[in-house]
Amino acid sequence: MATTGTVVGIISNLVVVKVNGPVSQNEICYINHHAVKLMAEVIRIGSENAYIQVFESTRGLKTGTPVEFTGHMLEAILGPGILSKNFDGLQHDLDKMEGVFLQKGDYTHPLEVDKDWRFKPLAKVGDEVEAGSWLGEVTENWIAHKIMVPFTFEGEFKVKKIVAAGDYKIEDTIAVLEDEESNEHKVSMIQKWPVKVPIKTYKNKPRPAKFLETGIRVIDSFTPIVEGGTGFIPGPFGTGKTVLQHALSKQADADMIIVAACGERANEVVEIFAEFPELDDPRTGRKLMERTTIIANTSNMPVAAREASVYTAMTIAEYYRSMGLKILLLADSTSRWAQALREMSNRMEELPGPDAFPMDLPAIISNFYSRAGFVHLNNGETGSVTFIGTVSPAGGNLKEPVTEATKKAARCFYALSQNRADSKRYPAIDAVESYSKYLEYPEYIDYVSKAISPKWVDNILDARNILVRGREAYEQINILGDDGVPVEYHEIFWKSEVIDFVILQQDAFDKIDASTPINRQQYMLEKVLNINKTLFSFEHFEEVNPYFKKIINVLKQMNYSEFESEQFKKFEKELEEILNEKAVVETEQP
Amino acid sequence: METTAFQKIHTKVDQITKATCSLYATGVGNEEMALVNDRLAQVVKIEGDLVTLQIFSGTEGIPTNAEVVFLGHAPQLAVSDELAGRFFNAYGQPIDGGPEVDGKLVEIGGPSVNPVRRKQPSELIATGIAGIDLNNTLVTGQKIPFFADPDQPYNQVMAMVALRAKADKIILGGMGITNDDYLFFKNLFENAGAIDRIISFVNTTENPPVERLLVPDMALSAAEYFAVEKNQNVLVLLTDMTLYADALSIVSNRMDQIPSKDSMPGSLYSDLAKLYEKAVQFPDGGSITIIAVTTLSGGDITHAIPDNTGYITEGQLFLRKETDIGKVIIDPFRSLSRLKQLVIGKKTREDHPQVMNAAIRLYADAANAKTKIENGFDLTDYDKRAMSFAKDYATELLAIDINIEIDTMIDTAWKLFDKYFSHAETGIKAELVEKYGKQIK
Numbered sequence A: 001m002a003t004t005g006t007v008v009g010i011i012s013n014l015v016v017v018k019v020n021g022p023v024s025q026n027e028i029c030y031i032n033h034h035a036v037k038l039m040a041e042v043i044r045i046g047s048e049n050a051y052i053q054v055f056e057s058t059r060g061l062k063t064g065t066p067v068e069f070t071g072h073m074l075e076a077i078l079g080p081g082i083l084s085k086n087f088d089g090l091q092h093d094l095d096k097m098e099g100v101f102l103q104k105g106d107y108t109h110p111l112e113v114d115k116d117w118r119f120k121p122l123a124k125v126g127d128e129v130e131a132g133s134w135l136g137e138v139t140e141n142w143i144a145h146k147i148m149v150p151f152t153f154e155g156e157f158k159v160k161k162i163v164a165a166g167d168y169k170i171e172d173t174i175a176v177l178e179d180e181e182s183n184e185h186k187v188s189m190i191q192k193w194p195v196k197v198p199i200k201t202y203k204n205k206p207r208p209a210k211f212l213e214t215g216i217r218v219i220d221s222f223t224p225i226v227e228g229g230t231g232f233i234p235g236p237f238g239t240g241k242t243v244l245q246h247a248l249s250k251q252a253d254a255d256m257i258i259v260a261a262c263g264e265r266a267n268e269v270v271e272i273f274a275e276f277p278e279l280d281d282p283r284t285g286r287k288l289m290e291r292t293t294i295i296a297n298t299s300n301m302p303v304a305a306r307e308a309s310v311y312t313a314m315t316i317a318e319y320y321r322s323m324g325l326k327i328l329l330l331a332d333s334t335s336r337w338a339q340a341l342r343e344m345s346n347r348m349e350e351l352p353g354p355d356a357f358p359m360d361l362p363a364i365i366s367n368f369y370s371r372a373g374f375v376h377l378n379n380g381e382t383g384s385v386t387f388i389g390t391v392s393p394a395g396g397n398l399k400e401p402v403t404e405a406t407k408k409a410a411r412c413f414y415a416l417s418q419n420r421a422d423s424k425r426y427p428a429i430d431a432v433e434s435y436s437k438y439l440e441y442p443e444y445i446d447y448v449s450k451a452i453s454p455k456w457v458d459n460i461l462d463a464r465n466i467l468v469r470g471r472e473a474y475e476q477i478n479i480l481g482d483d484g485v486p487v488e489y490h491e492i493f494w495k496s497e498v499i500d501f502v503i504l505q506q507d508a509f510d511k512i513d514a515s516t517p518i519n520r521q522q523y524m525l526e527k528v529l530n531i532n533k534t535l536f537s538f539e540h541f542e543e544v545n546p547y548f549k550k551i552i553n554v555l556k557q558m559n560y561s562e563f564e565s566e567q568f569k570k571f572e573k574e575l576e577e578i579l580n581e582k583a584v585v586e587t588e589q590p
Numbered sequence B: 001m002e003t004t005a006f007q008k009i010h011t012k013v014d015q016i017t018k019a020t021c022s023l024y025a026t027g028v029g030n031e032e033m034a035l036v037n038d039r040l041a042q043v044v045k046i047e048g049d050l051v052t053l054q055i056f057s058g059t060e061g062i063p064t065n066a067e068v069v070f071l072g073h074a075p076q077l078a079v080s081d082e083l084a085g086r087f088f089n090a091y092g093q094p095i096d097g098g099p100e101v102d103g104k105l106v107e108i109g110g111p112s113v114n115p116v117r118r119k120q121p122s123e124l125i126a127t128g129i130a131g132i133d134l135n136n137t138l139v140t141g142q143k144i145p146f147f148a149d150p151d152q153p154y155n156q157v158m159a160m161v162a163l164r165a166k167a168d169k170i171i172l173g174g175m176g177i178t179n180d181d182y183l184f185f186k187n188l189f190e191n192a193g194a195i196d197r198i199i200s201f202v203n204t205t206e207n208p209p210v211e212r213l214l215v216p217d218m219a220l221s222a223a224e225y226f227a228v229e230k231n232q233n234v235l236v237l238l239t240d241m242t243l244y245a246d247a248l249s250i251v252s253n254r255m256d257q258i259p260s261k262d263s264m265p266g267s268l269y270s271d272l273a274k275l276y277e278k279a280v281q282f283p284d285g286g287s288i289t290i291i292a293v294t295t296l297s298g299g300d301i302t303h304a305i306p307d308n309t310g311y312i313t314e315g316q317l318f319l320r321k322e323t324d325i326g327k328v329i330i331d332p333f334r335s336l337s338r339l340k341q342l343v344i345g346k347k348t349r350e351d352h353p354q355v356m357n358a359a360i361r362l363y364a365d366a367a368n369a370k371t372k373i374e375n376g377f378d379l380t381d382y383d384k385r386a387m388s389f390a391k392d393y394a395t396e397l398l399a400i401d402i403n404i405e406i407d408t409m410i411d412t413a414w415k416l417f418d419k420y421f422s423h424a425e426t427g428i429k430a431e432l433v434e435k436y437g438k439q440i441k
């Protein structure tokens, strides 16, 4: 018999329940508050009481209210129909909810129970299968959505029956499997999985090395991310974390994008709702919304569900990865999730760690990041979950627990700089402070020298070097004065500014500049490196600044023009002429 | 607030602290209101039969045999068109000598809007101030604070913005404002002939600080009534949110919660976000726009209150005294309207975004030149031009006493570019220079 209980204490959304039977940690329960059920999760168990965090406001709740326990943890419902959906943090379909305002206990089904899907079997009777094996597929938007043996099935199974191709609903039985003891198990097109447990039905998880193109120059060219890689974007408020994530979600070369809006502004999600159904995905020609799923737990939605929201998103990502797809998961902001943990931990009067965050915060963060990755599936296919989270450090100070814990877990670090944002040098990623560990992976170097160019990694390192030297020259000029340093210092500084203005800076709101394909990035990087190698003759430092401003201006006009168009070539010619004015030695052209 | 006959009166208070009292009672709901010797209080914790009440005006003089009556509901406000033109205290009781408002009782701090039902904000709010309209354009449904040191004229600027904004209703939530400021708002609204568009909920320095925790929710509940039921465009002014946050810390401190940064409660982000996220563009045309004030201490924006605010709001407007021209300006570096890209170059002229960015970049060059002077270095010709530009730019565009149309602002910027710079130095797209900046070299 299911365990029940009654409310005996209420402190904000932490509720104490006296229980009459067994309960387990993280078990889901419902409080029967008047006519509505309030969903909650067990977060601590005492001798006769369970402490539960309620995923709703507890206003009006009274002691003595009955509680039912469900016997399972928080689960995601996985099946066709997830793509293009807008879910709340607990995977309820926001579009199915009634009215303008969110009502307590309005829990909607994440999928369409009555919809017909055209099922095509992939397995046949007699096949040996295991958890994650592909039994068949349906077409979801443009993805071949695999119907898999439920991840919860342990051991080997034999396909006893499988339905013929045709239209089925998600709850229809599409196959019957037989286990080693000859017990039969029915399989439908949906399955449930506890969100806090990683899905591990793959063969192995090698080091990721395949370049993932984002169209953002400072990322692709300076701090590249890979399929199955991890990265994080810390930055003070207003420095461009969300704009950067939105750019990634629009442009990145992935089969599916999952956006977890975790404790941030509702209007930012509305922007996606408004724009993505209109914008084209350049790779497929379909609308961007067709490859996107949104998990929205904005800052005004229940705090306790914030934590759940990132796990729900990760579980969906892992589910689609098991179909052999490339998934990009974006979470904005992981700091809000950490703060939700802090609020709860404080209410439970746990011993606080640094800045009152829970002691085990670093472990929680690194466990989460470790769920990303590139995998070889058991059937020889590959899939990946790339995860990039933002971090909102208190006071913009990177020496705070969430940033520090994340730095240990993520392999790419995209530091947004307040100074760059203030001077509108967007995206404000500090290319010198930021890093991608993947640049050091021999597998990666090998991959890009074939896929992009043998010189690619060397070029990147050159460019980075120029930035460092430019920075040093700038400091010297500031200390010694414009005329207190040799003219070359000005030249070194302005050459680094060319890279800054032309490669690093990118206008996210310009149609053409917003996304730069890798071949164009390569072309432009070669171009500015050539300018850097060119020797110029300047009589006086006052000549340097206006000269390079001219160069930068023309190069920027090139960035705004369609690649290799008439206009682009016109500016390119203009550039040649400017360069010839002052160049000492003829440069080789790319 | 009256008690009715069947309500049970408790007369045994078990514990009393500075802000709360606890007593044994059953059938009490979380967040329910109560009267403790006629002082308003709210349930903040229930442990078995022990109920803890926060008394808004403090517990001084509360005896152990105080009369406690539970009111059976969370804090409420009576909403109807009668709210217009009226002044209320933090509990929603009239303070202008007028009658109680007759209307539908709604619980304040109600549910959030389903994000999929929101509309993307798209209506520009023109204020005539170029530091706002040109550089940090505001949009209906936006939430944005002024960040200002206490000696700056933030209330005046905010009131001016409000009156020029063409909102159907302006709702003032005053928290810890001085009586003088209260009278300033009152006179200004009356003299502007705008009084019937205005509703005020005010907690002054003369009232207990904890009471002000109710003010924003009162103001926002009234705003929701007009925006949802009447499809009106409502502008909510919240001043000063720093004093609101201070009240939050007083309460959490008295309840022995573990403080996080700057002695603020760990839930500060969520507490503030719940209020600011009431800013919304509704599908049926109504909207709530929030303009707030967050006072800084010594310009420090890393303090937990401005820091968390910045993470929640859609930008911020920085007031700064520009010593070169002796006027208060909207600082173009630290100010930001994040929703501006929804309207600039779309509802305004196409050259607006690039002109705005170029002007700010050139203004930054002038700031660098100033540093050179401070360090005793010579200026280049470019530095000198940038500095002259900066002075004109501050006087003709950044100062808060400007009141012009947006096209005029853009033209003024072109005029200044032409006066001081070459085309390449502005870095503006060639086609825009051709179309709008013809005179420029």
Ligand SMILES: Nc1ncnc2c1ncn2[C@@H]1O[C@H](COP(=O)(O)OP(=O)(O)OP(=O)(O)O)[C@@H](O)[C@H]1O
Residues within 6 Å of the ligand: A235, A236, A237, A238, A239, A240, A241, A242, A243, A244, A264, A392, A426, A427, A428, A506, A507, A508, A509, B310, B311, B312, B336, B337, B338, B339, B341
């Ligand atoms: N690449 C960009 N190009 C142009 N403008 C940008 C760019 N990135 C950011 N901005 C500007 O900065 C503003 C703030 O950016 P964004 O909302 O991404 O900041 P954030 O780091 O997410 O801040 P918060 O932590 O408060 O959420 C944007 O509204 C936009 O005006």
Ligand SMILES: [Mg+2]
Residues within 6 Å of the ligand: A241, A242, A243, A264, A332
């Ligand atoms: Mg953001």
